[in-house]
Amino acid sequence: MTSVITEVPKAQGSAAPRATILRLMLGLALALTMAQLAGILPAWLHRLPQAVIPPTALFLDRVFDFVQNDLGLIYVTRFIAEGPLEFLLDTSANLLEGKRRWPNLGPIPWSATAGVAAVVGYALGGWRLAALGAGTCVWTALIGQWKMAMQTMSVLVVAAPLAFVVGLCLGIAAWKYRWFERVLKPFLSVLQTLPFFTYLLPAVIFFKVGPTAGAVATIIFAIPPMILMTTLGLKKVSHEVVEAGKMSGCTRWQMLRHVYIPAARTEILVGVNQVIMLCLAMVVLTAFIGMPGLGAKLLAMMGSFKLGRSFEIGVTIVLLAVTLDRMSKAWVVKQPQHFEKGTPWWVRHRIPLLGLAVFVGFVLLAQLFPILGSIGRKQHFSQGKEIDVVIKSFLALDGIRGVTEWLRWFLNVKVLIPFRNGMLAIPTPAFILMVVAFCYWLGGRRPAIFGAVFFSIVALSGWWDRSIITLYAVISAVALATLIGIPLGILAARSEIWSRRVLLACDTAQTFPSFIYLIPAIMLFGVNDVAVVFSVLIFATVPLTRYTVEGLRTVPPEMTEAAEMSGSTRRQKLLSVQLPLALPTMAVGFNQAIMFAFFMVIIAAFIGTQDLGQELQRTLAGTELGKNFVLGLNVSLMALTFDMAITAWAEGRKRALGLE
Amino acid sequence: MPQTPPVISAKNVWKLFGPAPEKYLAGMQPGRTFEKIRADGYIAGVKDVSIEVARGEMLVIMGLSGSGKSTLVRCFSRLHDISGGQIMVDGQDIMALNERDLIELRRNKMGMVFQSFGLLPHRTVLDNVAFPLEMRGQDRHTRRDRAMEVIRLVGLEGREDYFPRELSGGQQQRVGIARSLAIEPDIWFLDEPFSALDPLIRREMQDEFLRLQAMLGKTIVFITHDFDEALRLADRIAIMKDGAVEQCDTPDRIVMNPATEYVAKFTKEIDKARVVRARGLAAPLNGTAVEGQAIDGSATIHDLARLLVNDARVALPIADDQGAITGVLNRQKALDLLLGEA
Incomplete structure (x- = not known):
């Protein structure tokens, strides 16, 4: 904990009782730790004895069992899974990858899909997006991953619209009924911090293994941001537009349909973008419950250390992510265009017509030239083995190898292991006290109380050591990410061009499904703790850099100009004007980095960790829903503690600075 | 009204x-x-x-x-x-x-x-x-x-x-x-x-x-x-x-x-002077004898400035839209409004 405390600059002058309380808490924590080190602390004060830990998992299992079998929920969910949902998934799978199901039309030739992607890209954002759309399809087909990519996409095209519809409806309900919003809010916070493994097991149990479970987990995972964006957008509709609607004599339904939803178009479409990106990230991760597709292949390739193929699949996933992100973002800013009077209908509708023509054209061509329909096993241009050799021999170069091995040794022996052992040595009550002190110092009383409750629950869950190891990985990765990300952001913010470049790079990196970040980690460091920290580290650096640049760039120009006119040097300007004003925004980035780290550290269980993620992953193989939930909630509660404290600080600070 | x-x-x-x-x-x-x-x-x-x-x-x-x-x-x-x-x-x-x-x-x-x-x-x-x-x-x-x-x-x-x-x-x-x-x-x-x-x-x-x-x-x-x-x-x-x-x-x-x-x-x-209209400043007729050309009651005092300065009459008749005489305007009062009181 101490490492984090020293990094966050001191908040505004604290009142005397506050300082006393803080000193008291830290003093007590220190005393407990000292006693433990001296060996005079009774064991029950170091760790909660097994006897007092309530059998939460067993209890939860009973509850689930009751809901599942006695209440018969499983019949409902199985019906949905085997009925409408499976039907939709089968249809999309048939069309995209040619699964033998109704309507038995597919697979659509890859060239036709590529053509349509180009037309859609052109309609949304001109030639560049057209090239991106077509290019992604061509690459995927040529590299021989078309079928896998379409397996992934066939779930996505079902899950994303469903998540959108459900999210939209819940968002409207939350906006319409305040009580519903108040009930929903805590659920959404927990859902957004819950590790994805916790989504997967219930999905498997209630919706049977395979694409249906994957789709359900994906949908649930993608709904929260859609709800939030919908509510936000509807609340932001200008009241004059609303009044104009009322004065035009709209009924309630007409208000919603013709006034509110169209006026909230931008936020709703931003929600759509987030839904698509989260769906993609999740669909890739459903590989862990045996969903075929790009994720499964990547998992298999990484598992057998085939770096070349992993790299190729990684490129495909990244291209897909970037294409989907850019296109849906282009849709957000796309405004309707008017046509002059007398424009013929085929000019007005030229884009859909062009799309149709391209589609039909390629479908026909594919009949003549089968290569345009699908690219077979021997025909593709995958260079997996060659790339594998290149990567492995590059990594085996003396210089490179020396650096990575030294880094691995240094981080492991000098930093990570001592830090972890140190954290594990702290007695449970002392640790909770420190967390509470941190929350109190940063965010005040409310976050401190929540922190105390949340961490006590973690202690009572019986998974304390594993939770601490999870926390250790998060803290060390975020600390390292801070050391890299913030200076990088400060450097970039010095020039307009570099700010833009770095922001673009960060935005792009944020669209990658988190799984991708494991590839370079494994490449460089193999399968161990350092690789875990490294993958979390790159994942967490992105938001830190991004918000540092953004915070510094959005400092009002009057203030930097005033600093310059007061004769401050560049350094003085940065330290006494820009950084203090950028700090609340940077805190948002810091918070996101911690949330990302919690997310990533669980996925990294795949590499082999000893934390909660490992246990979580193990539950996937069985039916221990209760244990799965307890573990997931532990992650969620720890993440929420930090989230609350940092958000409270950032908001208070922003208000104090008059920035919002 | x-x-x-x-x-x-x-x-x-x-x-x-x-x-x-x-x-x-x-x-x-x-x-x-x-x-x-x-x-x-x-x-x-x-x-x-x-x-x-x-x-x-x-x-x-x-x-x-x-x-x-x-x-x-x-x-x-x-x-x-x-x-x-x-x-x-x-x-x-x-x-x-x-x-x-x-x-x-x-x-x-x-x-x-x-x-x-x-x-x-x-x-x-x-x-x-x-x-x-x-x-x-x-x-x-x-x-x-x-x-x-x-x-x-x-x-x-x-x-x-x-x-x-x-x-x-x-x-x-x-x-x-x-x-x-x-x-x-x-x-x-x-x-x-x-x-x-x-x-x-x-x-x-x-x-x-x-x-x-x-x-x-x-x-x-x-x-x-x-x-x-x-x-x-x-x-x-x-x-x-x-x-x-x-x-x-x-x-x-x-x-x-x-x-x-x-x-x-x-x-x-x-x-x-730009706001007040002649009829707003006028006094009721009450049997006063008025002479000469009537002025439009809806004109502002500012509109009438030149006339007010040049006309020698003490009181000016005010007419409504239909041309009926409705009141009488004291020239001095109007000039005071126009130029500020002396």
């Missing part, structure tokens, strides 16, 4: 913002000031207002921001539910209307123009203007014809397929005006319609507005914070402060006889 019953009649209207306004109002002792009410945790948006608007009249409600003028007009159209008092529109108590009747009332009788236009960004000019017609279920063809008619009326012909963002502020407000006129409302509410526009455009739009009003003769409630605009447009002006009406009268009388110190502050810097 015509003798027909008023179109809008408000009696002791209150609009309080706070936790339980009706209950508070019922238990409040009369005569409580705005500050006292605020100390009790309520904001008096509209405070005990009684006002009537006659058919074909243009009432301008003038006040600074926060004076409650926008709230009052929203009470007239029941965009706000009032906390106390009564508002009758065409003899109907609007608080007694159910949702359906209220929608019908708005669909057929009321039009409103907003300060920041309130246009729907995803609809073309034509679709924005046709929106109220669409809402009341008119078929596509009729509503297009009618919308085109009003678009021509406000001078936006040729722009009907544009989107709001492709238009200038003045043009956007023309769309807002066209939309509010599409259903041919009897009552026209305008909430600071020109405040968001640049001064030159504002002037142009005021002229345009006067032209439309001369043609259509609607009953109008016009809100502004600009005293010059109020003087320029109004039949009567109601000046509001802290939710209450300080004075409601014709421009002449407000300028000549401000009822309170607050109103006097507004009129102090005004060039009275």
Whole structure:
């Protein structure tokens, strides 16, 4: 904990009782730790004895069992899974990858899909997006991953619209009924911090293994941001537009349909973008419950250390992510265009017509030239083995190898292991006290109380050591990410061009499904703790850099100009004007980095960790829903503690600075 | 003023913002000031207002921001539910209307123009203007014809397929005006319609507005914070402060006889000669013998400046629109107003 405390600059002058309380808490924590080190602390004060830990998992299992079998929920969910949902998934799978199901039309030739992607890209954002759309399809087909990519996409095209519809409806309900919003809010916070493994097991149990479970987990995972964006957008509709609607004599339904939803178009479409990106990230991760597709292949390739193929699949996933992100973002800013009077209908509708023509054209061509329909096993241009050799021999170069091995040794022996052992040595009550002190110092009383409750629950869950190891990985990765990300952001913010470049790079990196970040980690460091920290580290650096640049760039120009006119040097300007004003925004980035780290550290269980993620992953193989939930909630509660404290600080600070 | 019953009649209207306004109002002792009410945790948006608007009249409600003028007009159209008092529109108590009747009332009788236009960004000019017609279920063809008619009326012909963002502020407000006129409302509410526009455009739009009003003769409630605009447009002006009406009268009388110190502050810097019309300054005939050419009673003293300086008569006869002599203007009094008292 101490490492984090020293990094966050001191908040505004604290009142005397506050300082006393803080000193008291830290003093007590220190005393407990000292006693433990001296060996005079009774064991029950170091760790909660097994006897007092309530059998939460067993209890939860009973509850689930009751809901599942006695209440018969499983019949409902199985019906949905085997009925409408499976039907939709089968249809999309048939069309995209040619699964033998109704309507038995597919697979659509890859060239036709590529053509349509180009037309859609052109309609949304001109030639560049057209090239991106077509290019992604061509690459995927040529590299021989078309079928896998379409397996992934066939779930996505079902899950994303469903998540959108459900999210939209819940968002409207939350906006319409305040009580519903108040009930929903805590659920959404927990859902957004819950590790994805916790989504997967219930999905498997209630919706049977395979694409249906994957789709359900994906949908649930993608709904929260859609709800939030919908509510936000509807609340932001200008009241004059609303009044104009009322004065035009709209009924309630007409208000919603013709006034509110169209006026909230931008936020709703931003929600759509987030839904698509989260769906993609999740669909890739459903590989862990045996969903075929790009994720499964990547998992298999990484598992057998085939770096070349992993790299190729990684490129495909990244291209897909970037294409989907850019296109849906282009849709957000796309405004309707008017046509002059007398424009013929085929000019007005030229884009859909062009799309149709391209589609039909390629479908026909594919009949003549089968290569345009699908690219077979021997025909593709995958260079997996060659790339594998290149990567492995590059990594085996003396210089490179020396650096990575030294880094691995240094981080492991000098930093990570001592830090972890140190954290594990702290007695449970002392640790909770420190967390509470941190929350109190940063965010005040409310976050401190929540922190105390949340961490006590973690202690009572019986998974304390594993939770601490999870926390250790998060803290060390975020600390390292801070050391890299913030200076990088400060450097970039010095020039307009570099700010833009770095922001673009960060935005792009944020669209990658988190799984991708494991590839370079494994490449460089193999399968161990350092690789875990490294993958979390790159994942967490992105938001830190991004918000540092953004915070510094959005400092009002009057203030930097005033600093310059007061004769401050560049350094003085940065330290006494820009950084203090950028700090609340940077805190948002810091918070996101911690949330990302919690997310990533669980996925990294795949590499082999000893934390909660490992246990979580193990539950996937069985039916221990209760244990799965307890573990997931532990992650969620720890993440929420930090989230609350940092958000409270950032908001208070922003208000104090008059920035919002 | 015509003798027909008023179109809008408000009696002791209150609009309080706070936790339980009706209950508070019922238990409040009369005569409580705005500050006292605020100390009790309520904001008096509209405070005990009684006002009537006659058919074909243009009432301008003038006040600074926060004076409650926008709230009052929203009470007239029941965009706000009032906390106390009564508002009758065409003899109907609007608080007694159910949702359906209220929608019908708005669909057929009321039009409103907003300060920041309130246009729907995803609809073309034509679709924005046709929106109220669409809402009341008119078929596509009729509503297009009618919308085109009003678009021509406000001078936006040729722009009907544009989107709001492709238009200038003045043009956007023309769309807002066209939309509010599409259903041919009897009552026209305008909430600071020109405040968001640049001064030159504002002037142009005021002229345009006067032209439309001369043609259509609607009953109008016009809100502004600009005293010059109020003087320029109004039949009567109601000046509001802290939710209450300080004075409601014709421009002449407000300028000549401000009822309170607050109103006097507004009129102090005004060039009275440009506002006061000859008939407003005239004394009744009472059998006085007048001679010579009569002057037009609706001309302002400023309009008559040259005549007043050159004419040697002590008293000038004033004529109304029909040419009948209605009063007599003391030349010295008029000159005093024009040049300032000696």
